[in-house]
């Protein structure tokens with residue numbers, strides 16, 4: 001049964017869903033990805049590292065897992081995490097307070113970024129684009145607020161290329177993840193939405209094309225985690 005919302009209800013649905021799962025979100029991520037997800041963010045960060053960068057923005061930042069990774073890689077950076085689900089940022093607040101690096105959260109919509117043109121040197125987004133109503137608008141907005149020559153890293157779920165791995169991944173994603181989501185995350189519906197939303201998200205070559213059309217160039221991608229995750233890197 002599909003749990004995917006209609007486009008005109010998606011923002012409210014996604015916001016309510018992440019509000020409901022915010023407290024257990026980090027734990028679920030670590031479990032579902034066998035602890036690999038932070039390594040994917042680190043891998044992406046190495047590809048966009050710029051010694052002269054001053055400002056970085058993470059769109060759909062959630063509990064802010066990308067923020068300390070960016071800041072540790074580039075200590076000179078001021079890092080801003082933007083999300084439209086207040087509860088996710090509140091759930092990440094404790095991590096932020098433990099961390100002396102001092103990144104900040106802002107509540108806002110990735111399709112209407114509250115920043116001036118060319119404000120950032122680096123923009124990242126992790127597992128958020130699948131949840132956004134209009135990804136073209138989001139990538140165009142990220143392009144608008146990035147300086148010429150600035151870098152983008154986008155992480156999203158993908159389908160493994162190897163048919164056998166793909167079969168195992170689909171089985172895990174469609175059958176096991178909702179059970180873990182129900183037992184640990186306390187929300188079967190949210191973790192049924194996850195594989196269903198992934199199944200209709202553009203695959204890496206098509207996503208690269210969309211990113212290019214939205215004002216980015218030199219778009220490359222690599223699939224990590226046996227192909228279950230795609231990291232796109234681009235230049236403004």
Ligand SMILES: C[S@@+](CC[C@H](N)C(=O)[O-])C[C@H]1O[C@@H](n2cnc3c(N)ncnc32)[C@H](O)[C@@H]1O
Pocket residue numbers: 014015018029059060061062063064065066082083084085088108109110111125126127128131132133
């Ligand atoms: C799967 S979580 C990813 C969180 C984090 N980036 C990570 O890597 O763990 C997706 C996040 O995107 C946010 N989101 C979805 N649509 C958004 C929008 N239009 N503007 C801002 N944030 C949005 C959700 O609130 C949620 O926190």
